[in-house]
Amino acid sequence: MSERRHWEQVYADMGTPWDLGGPCPALDEVTEAARLQGFRDGCTVAVPGCGLGHDAAWLAARGFQATGLDLVPEALDRARAVYGEPPAWRVGDWLAGAHGPFEAILDHTFFVALHPDQRPEVVAAHARNLLPGGFWLGIFYHRVRQPGIRPWAVQPEELRALAEPFFEVLDLQSARTSHPRRLGRECWMVARRR
Numbered sequence: 001m002s003e004r005r006h007w008e009q010v011y012a013d014m015g016t017p018w019d020l021g022g023p024c025p026a027l028d029e030v031t032e033a034a035r036l037q038g039f040r041d042g043c044t045v046a047v048p049g050c051g052l053g054h055d056a057a058w059l060a061a062r063g064f065q066a067t068g069l070d071l072v073p074e075a076l077d078r079a080r081a082v083y084g085e086p087p088a089w090r091v092g093d094w095l096a097g098a099h100g101p102f103e104a105i106l107d108h109t110f111f112v113a114l115h116p117d118q119r120p121e122v123v124a125a126h127a128r129n130l131l132p133g134g135f136w137l138g139i140f141y142h143r144v145r146q147p148g149i150r151p152w153a154v155q156p157e158e159l160r161a162l163a164e165p166f167f168e169v170l171d172l173q174s175a176r177t178s179h180p181r182r183l184g185r186e187c188w189m190v191a192r193r194r
């Protein structure tokens, strides 16, 4: 089964159990930390695996040139219906081909949604779609309720080791603000494309 078909089926069969109904609460933390490192107001930001688009809309409302990208057209139709444009909404496979380059990407529950075997591919796709010096802002689970199924936890040191060949890791911390469902289980990272 193709990845797209797989995710279309996830939407059809399971709905969107990951969805927070609004932007990720840790966005203020991670964007503030990134600003200290030179993340520029108004820059181009891709949100791969944007789902129902809350984070891309949050960025667009703050003046960033945001693009929400997802494999599943239904997700983007729903995002567009709620938030309009901007942000730009694009159907595509982040892991295939070129989508950027962007000045930054925001990965929230995308990296941890894909199987751990795919992690090097995800990191390579992030690097490929960023300009040199571009920022990867990421929010991850370091602990999950049910190991062995999606979402997959990643340990900070594991993340650092995966990112380092392409990125300089500038900041990596436990999230202070999380949705109540995720409290104490998230971390975030700011990394710069080498």
Ligand SMILES: C[S@@+](CC[C@H](N)C(=O)[O-])C[C@H]1O[C@@H](n2cnc3c(N)ncnc32)[C@H](O)[C@@H]1O
Pocket: 003, 007, 018, 019, 020, 048, 049, 050, 051, 052, 069, 070, 071, 072, 075, 092, 093, 094, 095, 108, 109, 110, 113
């Ligand atoms: C767990 S959901 C997270 C959605 C959103 N980031 C959020 O936190 O609400 C993962 C999303 O990634 C999308 N996705 C999976 N593989 C993808 C790929 N290769 N390219 C683009 N999107 C992908 C899925 O369709 C799904 O919407």
